[in-house]
Amino acid sequence: MALLKKLFRNKWVKWAFIGFTSVLLFFVGLYISIYLGAxxxxxxxxxxxxxxxxxxxxxxxxxxxxxxxxxxxxxxxxxxxxxxxxxxxxxxxxxxxxxxxxxxxxxxxxxxxxxxxxxxxxxxxxxxxxxxxxxxxxxxxxxxxxxxxxxxxxxxxxxxxxxxxxxxxxxxxxxxxxxxxxxxxxxxxxxxxxxxxxxxxxxxxxxxxxxxxxxxxxxxxxxxxxxxxxxxxxxxxxxxxxxxxxxxxxxxxxxxxxxxxxxxxxxxxxxxxxIAPYFRAQVKKELAVILDSIKKPNGEAYDLYRDGLIVHTTLDIGMQKMAEEAMKEHLTTLQKSFEHSYGSAAPWQKNKKLIEATLKKLPQYKLYKEAGLTEAQIKDSLSIIRDTEWFAWEGDTIKKASVIDSLQHYLKFLNTGILSIAPKTGAIKAYIGGIDYRYFKYDHVSQSERQVGSTFKPFVYTAAIENGMKPCTYFSLAEVTYSNFNNWTPSNSGGENEDPHLNYNLEMALSNSVNTIAVKVLNEVGIPKVLQQAKRIGINKELPSLPSIALGVAEINLKELTGAYASYVNDSKPVKPYAITKVTDRNGKVLGAFKPEVSEPAFKDYTRQVMLEIMQSTVNKGTASRLRSTYGLNNDIAGKTGTTQDNKDGWFVGITPKLVTVTWVGNDNQAIGFRTTGLGQGANSALPIFAKFYSKLNKDSEYNDITKSRFERPSDQVASDLDCNEEKRDGFLKRIFSGKKKKRKFKGDKK
Structure with missing residues (x-):
């Protein structure tokens, strides 16, 4: 004790002790205050x-x-x-x-x-x-x-x-x-x-x-x-x-x-x-609607991002990977050919009106405009060079570029929409809304509507057969001018070289996608009946009542188109493609279960069988024959190619007994099309994606049930009605007394 007293007489020891005690008391007090919630x-x-x-x-x-x-x-x-x-x-x-x-x-x-x-x-x-x-x-x-x-x-x-x-x-x-x-x-x-x-x-x-x-x-x-x-x-x-x-x-x-x-x-x-970023984005949109109508037991709304929900979908991840690989393989090559075809005349480089019009749609441009900047000031601001991440098929890179540079860079890219469904239910198996979700958020499966070109023709022929036209009905290839529609004269890609005295039956005409005959078939059956047939087959959009509808001038959503084509292998019933089968909470309790929508048959089974046989001819010897000759596919496949005016859109519909796939390729800016029909036609721009996709499926035995499936044999009546010469020539007298071009009025309102 005496020693302690002696120590505390030393001021340094005394102050050290006081300091230590104070610090200790401070931290003890701090701890207690934290404990009490201060x-x-x-x-x-x-x-x-x-x-x-x-x-x-x-x-x-x-x-x-x-x-x-x-x-x-x-x-x-x-x-x-x-x-x-x-x-x-x-x-x-x-x-x-x-x-x-x-x-x-x-x-x-x-x-x-x-x-x-x-x-x-x-x-x-x-x-x-x-x-x-x-x-x-x-x-x-x-x-x-x-x-x-x-x-x-x-x-x-x-x-x-x-x-x-x-x-x-x-x-x-x-x-x-x-x-x-x-x-x-x-x-x-x-x-x-x-x-x-x-x-x-x-x-x-x-x-x-x-x-x-x-x-x-x-x-x-x-x-x-x-x-x-x-x-x-x-x-x-x-x-x-x-x-x-x-x-x-x-x-x-x-x-x-x-x-x-x-x-x-x-x-x-x-x-x-x-994997499947466009699909996941679409599922998220659909989930938001579903969760709006479902509440927790305590009445609160479910939180998509925090509540650990389990969403069961129809997607086949293996099939999705193959589809994405096929898309990348083809578009990497096609993009190079596309750019090469334009050379130094590329519109994304030389067309100032196009560039300026696109520039004015940019959010940055609109912000500067609202802020009161002049056109010159806006262009100066958008011309500032900075490090920019650029998409490229060879691999993303960092470039020193301005907003205007980036605009021109992205203007050149071809984009795509691809959808594969199970035709009996509409269950989505593969879904690609674009080439890269990071840079191209717009979904060409669910959001886009593009002219469908010749992929609309089967609906015209379906209406014709449904209304009594026989498959062996013949039509001339000759061009006709329709005087009550501004002297409109549809032509074929073969142009002047085609024999106006040659006649094709329906199978030959559709499998070779003959424009002049498609319009004549439409004229024969009547526009109203074709539009009614399109409605029954699942095309819900209001379509133009024009003869050019036969050539696919209507802009239709890819998802609707896919569901409509499913009818040809689904007892004539169209389907509505769907993605979500079930949603559960984190404990497995089912919050919602979803089944495919059931539709009524859109046409007779006779019509379905005839159309399926005709579309198989498209693959075996028509516009889609490169599936056999170039890609060596031996599967049972029916299909239809499509190309729109000025080669803006390329389409292919591939139908197999258990899988229906639609592919579209084009530029997001509809002012930019393919330079040539040879490059832009559906058989070259869109079909190869399906071909590469199906080739990959063929190599995987897991998908044998799909790839080895076979179409049913047509009925004796269908086989008999299709048993005729594909083409015939006009007789001698008819050739003498008929001119090369004819004028006639199209059935419908005068224009």
Missing amino acids: FGKVPTSAELSFIKQEEATQVLDQEGKLIGKYYVYDRQPLQFEDLPKHLIDALVATEDVRFFEHDGIDNVSLMRVFVKSILLQDKSAGGGSTVTLQLAKNLYGRNNYRFFSMVINKFRESIIAKRIETIYSKHEILTMYFNTVPFSDNTYGIESAARKFFNKPAIELSIDEAATLVGSLKANNYYNPRLHPERSLNRRNVVLNQMVKYGNMPQDSAKVYADKPLGLDYKSFNHDVG
């Missing part, structure tokens, strides 16, 4: 018992395979049984070796941190944080208190961690930790990280893969295995050594794993990239 409410034990984690909504294909997710935080929760033991070993060995011994706070580690880090300034001492403390931070985040933020947050987390340890078992804490911990690339939870970086569920992670992901937790951007593979690999090996150090793995095994490459199989679930 810096914000600390969750109680009761509240912690009902921890609710935000979960991403998952979109699954027809077999339950993950296609994509909608999320604020990319998170997919697991049960403890789904966590492999070596994953837990890696975490504990690296982040919290006394996890199974402490009560949320590791006092031994804290003492080490105090002595080594604070007193001895040893930066290798670690941070003293435990898995439970990290879980508290993951669950409730940190606030900015301006002064003493770190201390306040640490105290708050320690209180929460202590409470968590009294409520949950160690296994439950590990499970919650792995479900909430942030990994690289804005990914939350081990299941999402495993699927993103290694394209597999967490339970299937190998030891080295688990070590890679656990290693990234130290600094998820710095050790991002996608961005910094060398750092990530070195960090992975540190984790492996930690596992050896604490007896989780022998040294020899660690050496084997340390010699392996990272082996990433990266699969992004970003909304703009990954």
Whole structure:
């Protein structure tokens, strides 16, 4: 006692003691105030018992395979049984070796941190944080208190961690930790990280893969295995050594794993990239409508991004991948030919009116205009050079470019819309709305309406046969001028070289897509009956009552067109393509189930069989014959090519017994078409996508049920009615007394 009195007479000791006591009292008071909620409410034990984690909504294909997710935080929760033991070993060995011994706070580690880090300034001492403390931070985040933020947050987390340890078992804490911990690339939870970086569920992670992901937790951007593979690999090996150090793995095994490459199989679930982005965007729109009519038991609305819904769809992920590959393979080549055909006369470079008109539609231009800038000032602003990411089929690049440069760059690209459905139900199997969702958000399957060209002709012929015209009815190839429609004279691509005295039957005319005969068939059956037939077959848009409708001047949505063509292999019934089969909550409770819409037959079975036989001729010896000659497809296929005026749009419809596919190719700006018909015709621009797609299906035995399916044999009546010469010439007298061109009035209103 005397010694203490003597010490306290020393003013330095006295002030040191007072200072130490004051600091201690300050921190004790701070801790108590945090405990009592002075810096914000600390969750109680009761509240912690009902921890609710935000979960991403998952979109699954027809077999339950993950296609994509909608999320604020990319998170997919697991049960403890789904966590492999070596994953837990890696975490504990690296982040919290006394996890199974402490009560949320590791006092031994804290003492080490105090002595080594604070007193001895040893930066290798670690941070003293435990898995439970990290879980508290993951669950409730940190606030900015301006002064003493770190201390306040640490105290708050320690209180929460202590409470968590009294409520949950160690296994439950590990499970919650792995479900909430942030990994690289804005990914939350081990299941999402495993699927993103290694394209597999967490339970299937190998030891080295688990070590890679656990290693990234130290600094998820710095050790991002996608961005910094060398750092990530070195960090992975540190984790492996930690596992050896604490007896989780022998040294020899660690050496084997340390010699392996990272082996990433990266699969992004970003909304703009990954598999089927246009499909996922469309599903999201449809989900928004569905969820508007469904409420939680407590009356609240479901949150698409936070409530962990499961969306089951019709998509076949394997088929989707093949379709995307086929599209890229063909358009990479076609784009080069397209640009080469224009050479130095490319409209996206030389057509100033086109460029200026497109420029004025840009959001940036409109903002500058609203701000009162002059045309010269706007052009100056849009001419500023900056680093810009450019899409290219060979690979994206960073260019020094202005907004005007970018506009001209993107103006040149051909785009596409592709849809494959099961014709009996309308279930969507493959869906491509454009060439790259990051740069071209417009969906050419669900949003676009383009002129359909000759793909409308089968509807004209269907109406004719349905109204009694026989398949062996003959029509002359000769051009006719329709005087009551502004002397309109439809012509064929063969032009003047065609024999006006040659006559084709319906099969020959349609399989070779003869324009003059399509209009004559329309004239014979009448425009009203054709429009009625189109309506019954599923074309709901108001179509123009004009003779040019026979040549496909109407702009029709690709999805409607696909559903209409399904009728030829679905007992004459059109279908409505659909994507969602079921939506459940996170616990599997069904919130909504959806079945295909059932339609009435649009025409007689006789008509259907005749049309199917005719469209098979299109593939076997007509405008789509390159499916056989060039691509060597031997499947049962019916089809129809289509090309619009000035080669603006190329189409192909491929019909097989169990799959109907429609492909469209064109430029988004309808002022830009193909330079030549040879390049832009549907047989060259759109058909090859179907051909490459189906070739890939043929090579995969999983799709034998589709690729080896066969059309039914036509009835004896149909076979008999089609049994005639495809063509015949006018007799001698008729050739003498008939002119090359005729004038007649089209059945309909005078124009």
